[in-house]
Amino acid sequence: MDLSQYAELFLAESREHLSACNQLLLAWERNPASPEPVGGLFRSVHTVKGMAATMGYARVADLAHRMENLLDQLRRAGRPPGDAIIQLLFRATDALEKAVALAVTGRERDLDIAELLAELDRAAARDAAPSPPPAAAPLAAASPADIAGSGRLVQITLRAEAPLKGGRALLIVRKAQSLGTVHNLTPASPAFETEDFDGRFAFRLETSADAAAIEQALRGVGDVERIVLDEDEAPAPRLEAAAGGRTRHIRVDLRRLDALMDLIGELVTARGRLNELAARWSSRDPAIDDVAIQISRLSSELQAEIIQARMTPVWQVFDRFPRLVRDVARQLGKQVAFRVEGKEIELDRAILDEIGDPLVHLLRNAVDHGIETPAERRKRHKNPEGEIVLAAVRERASVAIRISDDGRGIDRARILQKAQREGVVSPHVEALSDDQLLRVLARSGFSTADAVTSVSGRGVGIDVAMTRIRALGGSIEIRTEPGAGTTFVLRLPVTLAIVRALIAAVGAERYALPLTYVAETVEFGATAMTTMEGRDAIVLRDRVVPLVDLRKLLGTNEAASSPPQRRPIIVLEMGERRTGIVVDGMVSQQEIVVKAFEAPRGTLPVFSGATIMGDGVPALILDAAGLL
Amino acid sequence: MSDATRARLLVFRVGTLVCAAEVDQVREILPRLPTTRIPGAPPVVAGLVNVRGRLVTVVEGWRALKQEAPATGEGVANSGSMLVLNLGQTTPGSAGGAGGGADQAQEQGDRLVGFTVDEVMDMLTVGTGAAETTVQERGGGDDGGDGGLPGLDPTLVRAVGRSHGALFVILDLAALLGPILLQGRGEQ
Incomplete structure (x- = not known):
């Protein structure tokens, strides 16, 4: 059998397991006394070993096998591992990740892990406990075979996102009791109240009801992901539960x-x-x-x-960040508690693939420049352990991703000085607003780091992040307060493929404006006119909004049609910035399919793509970020 | 370029110029469609058309080859034909175009460009013993060389052919269209 076609699948699945390993190691490092992580680690490494052996990747399998040995010893010993062991496991996980990547490209031989293997073996030998103590097996590890007894075996998995799983489980048990007699409940009901109850439980049910009736009754309680009747199949492993408990998935290119x-x-x-x-x-x-x-x-x-x-x-990208933050913090001698919120928020895969690198830059910056050293934090009466939060929130038509730290904040005075010295900002400016600050920081090559560390060179990171996010039709905002910390907010469209847009007429042409950044529309002449830095502007609720006349900007053929008397103004808003776009008319509001096009030399840099209108004629899509 | 001497060619007319392109590079021939103007693009770019859901940038043939504008005047937009040319595989990163990743599959596929012509004339197979059709590579000399092609940049000509006594040029499409279209995303 030719296995090469499975290499990609092997890579993807191994990465998921290795990502789980990293999560578990981080949890273990934080709380070495916890008995949970080692079981999960063992299962993940074991799975990778099995897959690698099937694929014929002997070295990957060998490395996984030695890790598994050590983990097995640790699991049996049941005592907290020392820091050295945890660090060894981190290194081994990294090596395994590298080994997997090399193996699928046929370069398994390039792998140099002899030393690491020896180290794993030595550690395993040291930790070998002569008689494994009967450590209390975690409840979740109870296998269905243990649930002996009469009646039908009912195994239930609750949805991963279900709130109050314990309460839900009790309701299901009660429902089952209405159908017959319930016994051998595993785990026992008190375990439902514990925090680490993962929503999987099983019991025997003596009843005259048939399978369909049981399933229907129990599902009726709600939040049930899966019900297995009578099968002595092991409950889904932890990884799947972490992945949202969805088991009926296929991978699609x-x-x-x-x-x-x-x-x-x-x-x-x-x-x-x-x-x-x-x-x-x-x-x-x-x-x-x-x-x-x-x-x-x-x-x-x-x-x-x-x-x-x-x-x-978003967890598909976010899940690698806890490890990243930990590594950077360790390297710099800082203490950081890292929190991720809104993991379940969804984004178009194409966008998600693009935001990983910008987020890495911003997180590194937060650890390197944001969070102070423990000593400095103590001096400022702060918790020596800094906090970084990465949160995704769904907004109207976009998703906001917030990276905030409780560190020292950005020193505006210093940035202003440096910007003025370099001629980036006029010498008359006395203070930088958040918006100006971001623009200065995002200038390519602008760096305020006293010394460029291996972790980040500041300006470079923000520059890269800005470019990427804007290319996706998104925006970045910054908020910073001295001593209290810095927050970056990335706003992204939910999908690149289809967006709701306003179709505007300019002369005989039509242009699409994604609604993501449309704040409102007003009529030209209905508001007071003024000028701002030499440009026409309107005053909208006490704020001056500069105008862009699309006819002029796009060089519309004036001879073909003169502008109508009353022209609408579409007000775009991105963060603090606002701009009014003057068009000839509004045609409709509709969903458009965003497509790329081959932009010829000279094309104005204000288009993010094009779409095909209902009549089959293409229309260009205006890029809000390019117009603001 | 020995393959060019054995190729199947599509012969078409732009202004007074009779040109040919290898059939392998022509994906289809369509009637001329109305185009959507791309603001900022030079006049040689007619605009965008929709070819069965795919957005194709169209190059005005007579402008690219420095010919007189077709005489039809106002009716220009609906006369003539448009060749959909395949300029080969795009490489990721160099894929032109504004816009997002929605079309990544396409961008990694063939790179299509529209090219307007006044008239599609003939399809020829050369190099298979058809005595009336011969092809001479550029710089080959004695059949008049570039002499019969007033105003045409010789670097755009891959070869010169003769069919039934009439001269035609085989265009180097990459050299002709590449410089017009090439725009990295970074410039946007």
């Missing part, structure tokens, strides 16, 4: 989803044509209208499904 997206785009366009035709022909045969309406509905649903299929929870 992203390119397939992209291709589907393109096809659906064409279908939407064809639907527009069909609707036009239907309107024209419906007097001859009214049935054509019905068909057109049905096609419209079906294609809308199909479109929504495909977009949903592209959505991916």
Whole structure:
């Protein structure tokens, strides 16, 4: 059997397990007395070993085997591991990750791990306990085989995101009791109250009800992910529970989803044509209208499904950050508590793939420049352990990702001085607003780090992050307060593929403006006019908003049509910045399929792509970030 | 360029110039479609068209080859044909175009460009013994060389051919269209 076609799958699955290993090691490092992590680690490493052996990657399997040995010793010993062991396991996990990557590219031989293997063996030998103490087995590890007894075996997994799992589990047990007699409940009901109850439990049920009736009754309680009746199958391993408990997943190549997206785009366009035709022909045969309406509905649903299929929870990227923050903090001798919020928020896969690097830059910056050393923090009466929070929040049509630290904040005076010295900011400026500060920091190569450390060179990171986020149609904001910390907010569209947009007319042309950054529309002349830095501007609720006339900006052929008397102004807002876009008229508001196009030399840098309108004619999409 | 001497060629006319492109590089021939202007782009770029859901940037043939504008005047937009040319695989990163990752699959696929012509004339197979059709590589000399091609930059010509006594040039499409379209995303 040719296994090479499975290499990609092996890589993806191994990475998931290794990511889980990192999470577990971090948890173990924080709380070495906890008995939980070692079991999970053992299972993950064991799985990688099995997969590697199947693929014929002997060295990967060997490394995993030695790790497994050590973990097995530790598991049996049941006592907290020393720091040296944890660090060894971190290194071994890194090596395993590297080994997996090398193996799938056929370069397994490049792997030099002899020393690490010896170290793992020595550690395992040292930790070998002559007689494994009967450490209390964690409840979750109880296998169904232990749940002997009469009646049907019922195994239940609650949804990972279900709140108050313990309460839900009790309700399910009570429901089961209404069908018959429940015994051998595992874990026993008091365990439902503990924090680490993961939503999986099992019991025997003596009842005359049939399988369908049992399943229906128990599912009726709600939040049930999975019910297994009578099968002596082990409950789903922990990793799957962490992955949201969804087991009915397949892996799909992203390119397939992209291709589907393109096809659906064409279908939407064809639907527009069909609707036009239907309107024209419906007097001859009214049935054509019905068909057109049905096609419209079906294609809308199909479109929504495909977009949903592209959505991916942010934890897929966030999960590697705890390890990163820990490593950087250790390297710099800082103490950092790292918290992640909103892991389940979803973003289009294409966006998610792009934001990893910018987030790495910002997190490194936060540890390196934000968080002070423990000594400095003590002097300032702060907790010696700093805090960094990475939080994702769903907003109207976008997702905000916030990276905040409780560190020293950015020294505006110093940045201003340096910016003035370098001629970036006029010497008359007395203070930098948050917005100006960000613009200065984001200048490529602008660095205020006293010495460029191996961790970050400040300006470079923010510069890279800004460019990437803007290319995705997103924005970055900064808030900083001396002594209290710094927060970066990244705003991203939920999907790149389809956005709601305002279609504006300019002369005979149409342009699409994504609604993500449209704050409001006002009529030209309905508000007071003024000027701002030589540009026309309007006063909107006591704020001066500069105007951009699209006719002038885009060089619309004036001779072809003169502007109408009353022109609408579309006010765009991104962070603190606002700009009014003067157009000729508003055509409609609709969902558009975003497509890339080959931009010729000279193309104005204000387009983020193009779309195809209902009549089949392309229209360019204006990029809010480019206009502001 | 020995393959060029054995190639199948599509012969078309732009202004007074009779040109040819290898059939392998022509994905399809469409009637000329209305284009959407790309603000800021030079006049040689006619704009964007929708080719079955794919956005294709169209280059105005007569401008690119420095020919007179077609005489049809106002009706220009609907006369003539458009060749959809395949300039080969794009490499990730150099893929032109504004916009997001929605079209990544496409961007990694073929790079398509529209090219307007006045008239598609013929399809020829050369190098298979058809005596009336011959092809001479550029710089080959004695059939008039570049002499019969007034105003055409010789670097855009891959070879010169003769069919039934009439001269035609085989265009170097990459050399002709590359400089017009090439725009890195970073410049945006």
